[in-house]
Amino acid sequence: MEPQAARVLLLEPFYGGSHKQLLDLLSAHLDSSAAFTIPAKKWHWRARTSALDFSLNVPAGPAYRVLFCSSVLNLCELVALRPDLACLKKVLYFHENQLVYPVRKDQDRDFQYGYNQILSCLVADAVVFNSAFNMNSFLSSIASFLKKIPDRRPRKDVAQLIRPKCRVLYFPLNLADVTRLFPKYKLRCGLTGPSHTDDIITAQADGTRRSGSECRRDSSGKPLHIVWPHRWEHDKDPELFLSTMVKLKEEGLNFLLSVLGETFTDVPEVFANCRPLLDAHVLHWGFLESREDYVSVLCQADVVLSTARHEFFGVAVLEAVHCGCYPLCPNALVYPEIFPAECLYATPRQLLKRLRSFCLQPRRAREHALQADVSRFSWDVLQGAFQSLLSS
The missing domain is CATH 3.40.50.2000 (Glycogen Phosphorylase B;)
Structure with missing residues (x-):
């Protein structure tokens, strides 16, 4: 569907695996949507730069009412670069979360990826997780994660600001008779x-x-x-x-x-x-x-x-x-x-x-x-x- 007529804007900065499966399902079954994707390569660079990529390549759509994206995207950066998207209902979907994603040594964890996900939650209108484990592990880790900031730490109730927006909506499997x-x-x-x-x-x-x-x-x-x-x-x-x-x-x-x-x-x-x-x-x-x-x-x-x-x-x-x-x-x-x-x-x-x-x-x-x-x-x-x- 042409972006000018679409009501739902679907953005996927890592278009592969389960991310691709979900976006394809939504694209196929929503009555009025437009999808924009970036190939699933170099995950870390997608997390760093996809907001700028989308801001330059997604055309304006006056009929847009909802923006759906995965948590790989830095939603804060996108809505700052594209004020026309800031007023949409912004839905952020978590396939995974970077606060508890396993690393071999904790000092190897890049603080910025988890921090970006927290900021994206703060500007989103709805924060959706593919399991209760995903949601609970993310929310319960925010306070300790932010303690890594050496000074000028944010107030302690950041998780409480995000929690009311959160819900679990399991990943949908499109399973035919086999x-x-x-x-x-x-x-x-x-x-x-x-x-x-x-x-x-x-x-x-x-x-x-x-x-x-x-x-x-x-x-x-x-x-x-x-x-x-x-x-x-x-x-x-x-x-x-x-x-x-x-x-x-x-x-x-x-x-x-x-x-x-x-x-x-x-x-x-x-x-x-x-x-x-x-x-x-x-x-x-x-x-x-x-x-x-x-x-x-x-x-x-x-x-x-x-x-x-x-x-x-x-x-x-x-x-x-x-x-x-x-x-x-x-x-x-x-x-x-x-x-x-x-x-x-x-x-x-x-x-x-x-x-x-x-x-x-x-x-x-x-x-x-x-x-x-x-x-x-x-x-x-x-x-x-x-x-x-x-x-x-």
């Missing part, structure tokens, strides 16, 4: 949702599953298939993931492995070091450009594993659950908010023990029936809330 890609044992073990919906497919959909003997007939000969569908970066803790896989191999356990996810400029060395050690177990190694190919691998897998030290929502894990995988995730971060305790592990030793058990008896993962209503994350459920948020 049962056509399921292996036979997933169909026989009850891992199909209602055929007339696009909700996440889990066994709790009707509370039933086939008998263990019927499942085993199709699945007992196939080794456990583990998928790790995350960015190849240190905050996803690939060191823990790959060291665990090597231990399974050293114990002589039989399993298959798919290591998916995007790579960026600096790939942790552990991937290259462990690849030869795991060669006999690897089915897929590296990012799959085709969405169909990616979903197909998830549908063939049995267990989706997270070893993240940073996760504010977890799109990749939920997509894998939609494809019939059993999730194994840390008992921390956002995961207790989303999954039941049976899917969570507290220590690397517990993770190894669970995977060892699944390798020895793959049907224990394949016959799962999650008692969790993950359909609440679907676009069908959340669409109305987003449309209400972006109304003027």
Whole structure:
């Protein structure tokens, strides 16, 4: 739609991954919107300079009533450079927050990124987080974060100024029916949702599953298939993931492995070091450009594993659950908010023990029936809330 006629202005300074997924959903389903994006490269520079970029390249639109952007954008700078946008309803969406984003040493944390997010909240009209964990960790960290200022510190109630604007609106997943890609044992073990919906497919959909003997007939000969569908970066803790896989191999356990996810400029060395050690177990190694190919691998897998030290929502894990995988995730971060305790592990030793058990008896993962209503994350459920948020 031409900017002159659009009522909602959508801005994404890091147009990739989940940021891209959300903006594409909003663009496709809002009646009157105009979207402007910057490619997802060099995140730190996008956070520093995207406000100037947008101020020079977004044309004026007299019909604009709402501005929606992710927290990568310095909203303060944008509205200062473009006074015509200052009067809009300004909605700031947090995919992540820089106050608790993991760094190897706290002195490595660049103060400016978190500070910019705090300032953006102060000028926004609505501040929206993709999980309660994201919101609570951000608000509870503001006071200690601002204490890093050596003198002339701001008043102590900055978090209280922001809190009334805040709400949680889960990231919406656009999940189509994928049962056509399921292996036979997933169909026989009850891992199909209602055929007339696009909700996440889990066994709790009707509370039933086939008998263990019927499942085993199709699945007992196939080794456990583990998928790790995350960015190849240190905050996803690939060191823990790959060291665990090597231990399974050293114990002589039989399993298959798919290591998916995007790579960026600096790939942790552990991937290259462990690849030869795991060669006999690897089915897929590296990012799959085709969405169909990616979903197909998830549908063939049995267990989706997270070893993240940073996760504010977890799109990749939920997509894998939609494809019939059993999730194994840390008992921390956002995961207790989303999954039941049976899917969570507290220590690397517990993770190894669970995977060892699944390798020895793959049907224990394949016959799962999650008692969790993950359909609440679907676009069908959340669409109305987003449309209400972006109304003027």
